[in-house]
Amino acid sequence: MDCKTASDLLPLYFDGELDRATSREFEAHLDECASCQAALIELDALRQSLRHEAARYKAPQALRTRIERAAAAPVAARALQNRVRWLALAASWVLAFVAGGFTLEAWNHGSASVSEESQLTRDLFASHWRALAAAAPIDVVSTDQHTVKPWFAGRIAVSPTVRDYADQGYALIGGRIDYVGSERVPVLVYRHGKHLIDVFVLPPAVVPAGTAPVRQQGYVLERASMGGQAVAMVSDMDETELTRFRDLVDASSRGE
Amino acid sequence: MISTPSRTVVDELALRHLDAAYNLGRWLLGSEQDAADAVHDAYLRAARACDTYAGGNARAWWLAIVRNCCLARLAVRSKDTRNVAIDGDPAAAERWLPHTGADDIEERLDSSRRTQQIDVQLQRLPVVYREVLILREIEELSYREIADVLETPMGTVMSRLARGRALLQKALTEDGTTGAPHGL
Numbered sequence: 001m002d003c004k005t006a007s008d009l010l011p012l013y014f015d016g017e018l019d020r021a022t023s024r025e026f027e028a029h030l031d032e033c034a035s036c037q038a039a040l041i042e043l044d045a046l047r048q049s050l051r052h053e054a055a056r057y058k059a060p061q062a063l064r065t066r067i068e069r070a071a072a073a074p075v076a077a078r079a080l081q082n083r084v085r086w087l088a089l090a091a092s093w094v095l096a097f098v099a100g101g102f103t104l105e106a107w108n109h110g111s112a113s114v115s116e117e118s119q120l121t122r123d124l125f126a127s128h129w130r131a132l133a134a135a136a137p138i139d140v141v142s143t144d145q146h147t148v149k150p151w152f153a154g155r156i157a158v159s160p161t162v163r164d165y166a167d168q169g170y171a172l173i174g175g176r177i178d179y180v181g182s183e184r185v186p187v188l189v190y191r192h193g194k195h196l197i198d199v200f201v202l203p204p205a206v207v208p209a210g211t212a213p214v215r216q217q218g219y220v221l222e223r224a225s226m227g228g229q230a231v232a233m234v235s236d237m238d239e240t241e242l243t244r245f246r247d248l249v250d251a252s253s254r255g256e
Numbered sequence: 257m258i259s260t261p262s263r264t265v266v267d268e269l270a271l272r273h274l275d276a277a278y279n280l281g282r283w284l285l286g287s288e289q290d291a292a293d294a295v296h297d298a299y300l301r302a303a304r305a306c307d308t309y310a311g312g313n314a315r316a317w318w319l320a321i322v323r324n325c326c327l328a329r330l331a332v333r334s335k336d337t338r339n340v341a342i343d344g345d346p347a348a349a350e351r352w353l354p355h356t357g358a359d360d361i362e363e364r365l366d367s368s369r370r371t372q373q374i375d376v377q378l379q380r381l382p383v384v385y386r387e388v389l390i391l392r393e394i395e396e397l398s399y400r401e402i403a404d405v406l407e408t409p410m411g412t413v414m415s416r417l418a419r420g421r422a423l424l425q426k427a428l429t430e431d432g433t434t435g436a437p438h439g440l
Contacts, residue, residue, distance in 0.1 A: 011418055015392065017399055046425055050393040054374045059278035063292040067274065067299050071267040129400055132410075217313055217400065 001029040006036050014043050019130040020179040021139070120180065125216050127178045127187070128198045128234040138174035138189050148175045152186045160186040160201040161227030163252060170197065170245050190245075197235040197245065199226065213239055222246045225253050269318050270299045276315070276395050277322040283390045284326040285333075286379060294329050298322040316397070316404035323387065323405055330383065377427040385420030392417055 001009075006029045012018045013026045030036050140151040145162040153159035156177055164172040170190045178187045180200060188199040214221040222233045224246045231249070235242050270277070277298065281291035298321045305321070378386055391397045391405060402417075403410045 011414065011421075015399065015417075042425060043421065046421060046428075047393050049374055049428070050378075050389065054378055054394065056275075056394050057279045057282040057291070059274040059295070060288070060292065063278060063295060064271070064274060066292070066296055067267075067270055070296070070299060070303075071271070129398075217404075 001025050003029070003033060003036065006030070006033065007039065010036060010039055011043070014040060017130055019127055019176070021177045021184075022130075121214055121216075121221060123180050124198075124200055124221055124232050124234050125219060127180070127200070128219065131176065131178070131187075131198065132196070139176035141174040143172055143174075145172055148172065148188065151175065152177070156184055156186060158186065158201070158203070160188065161229055162188060163226060163249075165190065165245070165248060165252075168248055170248070192235075192237060192241065192245065195235055195237045195241075197233055197237065197242070199249075200232045200234070201226070202230045202232055204230070213243065215239070224249045227253055265314075266299075266303045269314055270302060273315050273318055277319060279394065280319060280322055280387070280390060281326050283378070283386060284323070284383060285329060290329055291326075294325045295322060297325040297328075301325065313401050313404055316401040319391070319395075319397075319405045320407060327383075373428065373431050377424060377431060380427065381420060381423055384416055385423060388413060388416045389420045389424065 006026060009018060009022065009026050013023055018026065030040065140148060142148050142151075143164070143166070145164045149159055149162040152162075152175060162172070162175070166172065170192045173189050173191045173196075175186060175188050177184055178200070179185070180202065183203050183205070185203060186201045188201070190197040190199065219234060219236050220239050220242050222242050222245075224231050224233060226249050233242060233246060233249075235245075237245075274295070277295045278291055281294045282288065285291050285294060298318075302318060302321050378389065381389070388402060388406070391402045397405070399410050399413050402413045406413065
């Protein structure tokens with residue numbers, strides 16, 4: 001990684017918005033670059049100043065009382081359609097604090113390892129978002145599955161089955177390596193219209209139990225099987241679109 | 257008393273994130289009374305405007321409403337700048353006094369003075385940079401959440417954050433070095 005790229009990525013790294021693979025590369029550059037180190041130290045000094053020296057004003061008790069009083073006042077009952085929407089908000093809100101700031105609308109109850117499951121889900125969403133925030137969500141840019149597959153083989157223990165669905169409107173555009181928990185996994189990146197789809201090839205150890213789609217902040221996660229391997233897909237496409245892609249992938253796997 | 261599920265959620269949301277809302281309002285408006293009023297407005301608006309919530313992060317949705325209420329107050333205030341509230345806090349008063357780089361040299365290393373410097377310099381920043389710094393550094397929101405609060409693309413968040421940090425660093429450096437030539 002050259003210094004120009006590193007200095008572009010520096011704030012993203014500092015704010016915890018880079019995927020882990022890119023973070024590692026950045027750290028490798030950081031070890032050797034005094035000016036990037038200095039810039040990072042400066043950003044951190046500013047943050048410490050703001051956190052410890054700038055005032056974080058607490059809401060006065062009078063305001064709290066005002067809001068509590070307003071909350072206790074009766075309101076006209078709302079239309080039923082709003083209730084459904086708000087129940088979803090309620091669920092996401094409750095989970096937001098469980099998940100430490102993530103709104104996780106996971107409806108996969110009854111799974112024996114819900115916490116592990118939601119940890120996995122969070123990792124997958126976080127990887128997808130970081131990749132979107134990074135300069136490029138792709139380490140190897142190629143629309144050719146015969147290029148993408150060997151690229152992984154040189155860098156990671158597993159060489160995933162790579163398929164292209166360009167004819168059906170979901171074009172392979174490349175791949176990257178990302179982390180799920182502490183495992184390095186291959187991620188295949190597809191494009192559909194303006195949307196990117198990340199397909200995480202999951203190691204056997206972390207195959208999720210649930211099958212229902214999970215929604216979070218306008219993104220959807222689906223699971224499928226691609227060429228006999230378990231995969232998780234994350235995208236900001238709407239659910240029906242992503243489900244269509246999932247069914248397509250599942251069907252092509254069965255056709256083998 | 258009628259209580260709908262939606263109402264309960266807004267109440268809990270507002271009360272749970274009341275400090276974050278007030279802190280944002282206080283930094284945007286600079287006055288305790290205005291901040292409290294803006295948060296109260298925001299609560300009433302949130303309780304009425306359930307249907308504007310389109311999924312996603314609830315805290316970001318609530319803070320977006322708070323921010324809009326604050327900006328509305330700022331717009332009214334800038335039309336009538338003669339009514340600037342100088343409240344009892346010295347940092348606010350100092351904003352309206354002529355500023356020189358040579359104030360209180362002997363107190364420079366005093367931590368309360370340092371705190372005041374940060375406050376003053378942060379208040380001096382244009383609102384677009386101030387708010388993004390408050391949300392990221394003090395409230396610790398992610399880029400995605402900040403983008404939701406500001407209702408802007410993530411790229412805008414990143415560029416404003418970078419610019420805001422650079423401006424604040426520069427201001428603090430100039431403020432901290434006595435007699436440093438300005439206009440570097």
